[in-house]
Amino acid sequence: MAIIKTKKGIKLSYQDEGDKTAPAIILIMGLGAQMIVWPDSLYYGLVKKGFRAIRFDNRDVGLSSHLDDYKNPSLFKTWLSKYLPIRSNIPYLLDDMADDVLALMAALKIKKTHLVGASMGGMIAQTIAAKHKKKVLSLTTIMSSSSTFKPTIKSLKVFLKVSKLQPKTLTRSAAINYNIQLNQLIGSPAYPQSEELLKEHAIKIIDRSYNQNGYKRQLIAIAASKNRAQLIKKIKAPTLIIHGNADIVFPSIEGEKTAKLIKKSKLKIIDGMGHNFVPELTPKMTKWIAKHIKKSQRKYLEKLRNKKHQLVNQNKL
Template structure:
């Protein structure tokens, strides 16, 4: 694992695999999730398909800087401040996290890249694609949204269920147990993973790094950021939107809306997929992303030849 330091003093831990001269794919992970949540089958599958692939820990996650000095945000106050003139403490925004990606690219001397973002990572990738068009060759938005998450009956039920399993004490065993329950609740109904597999994944994650307060600061970043609907038409990069039909966190309507708002975006709805990366789908997802990126590369080559 390697590390770069941003201009704001934040350490970003990353993994960089594949030929240096190959087209670059940057994987941007979601809320509170470490780079290891990107399945190895997908990560190395893309590398084996001829790409240079980078995955990294967002700030406040994994081995990147943990920003406890920024304090614990009051999510209710942040929500209220977007509707009423109420002051609230916001540790950082999604734009700050998008800037981390740009600084990572600059440090690695990457001028242009294909961005693949999952959940919150999709939101970050959308921001970069809309505001830094020349740096983005293609966009893949997975189980994400162009708006703020809305409270629905399904999401409220999910939050209540998660609250029941929230650790009363912060220790290794309770963190592992909570992670297992979380993934069971948000997982894919058509592709369930057995508890032994989920326990192994949870244990590896907790033992690598455990920063529960970082989750809330990232959640505050989502809550404090504006909707991106007005930015979606500005995205010119070829876009692929992948969304599960059974996603309990981001309803499938969010994926459809995102694809509708981005010109010529392609939408792939995966039946029975939830808000996770089912092992049974990783070979297909690797194929979908590889095909999308290769088409974008061909388009780029044609433009160069015309010039």
């Protein structure tokens, strides 16, 4: 693992594997999740398919900067401040997290990249693809959304269940137990994982780093950020959208909405998949992503060749 420091003073922990001259893929993880939540089989699978793969910890999670100087703002007040003149202390927005990715690209001297984002990471990737078109060669979003946070009866029930699971005391065992229960709640019903496997995963996560307040601040960033519906229409990069029809965090209709907003995007709905990565689906997902990126890379290289030919022909005239 390595670390870069952005101009704004944010430290980002990252992993960079594969041939440095190969097409670069930056994987952006979701809410409260560390970069090691990306399955190794998917991450190294992309490397084996000839790509340079980079995964990193977003600000406020893992080994990246924990912004503990900020107080924990209220999610309810943040949502309410969009509709009423109520002040809400907002540490940062999704735009700031998108700037972190751009800073990482600059530090690694990557001018153009393929973006793959999961959940909140998909929102960050959408923001970059829409605002920095020339830097993004392709976009893949997994179990993500293009909507702003709008509480519904179903979403409130999910958040209520999650809040009840959160440990009152920040002990290692309580954190591990919370992680297990959370993954059982939002996981894939068609691909249940044993408690033993979930515990092994939880221990790996908690022993690496645990920042419960960072999760809350990232949630505020999602809630406080502007609606991306109009912004997303500006995305020109070839886009692949992967979603599960058993996702209780972001129902599959969110993937369908995103597909309608982005021209020529491709939507793949997976039966029985929830809001997590499961071993049984990783090979298929890796194959889809690699195929999508290779096709996008070919189109980009074709455009470059055509431009060169045009310049040569113009010079001959």
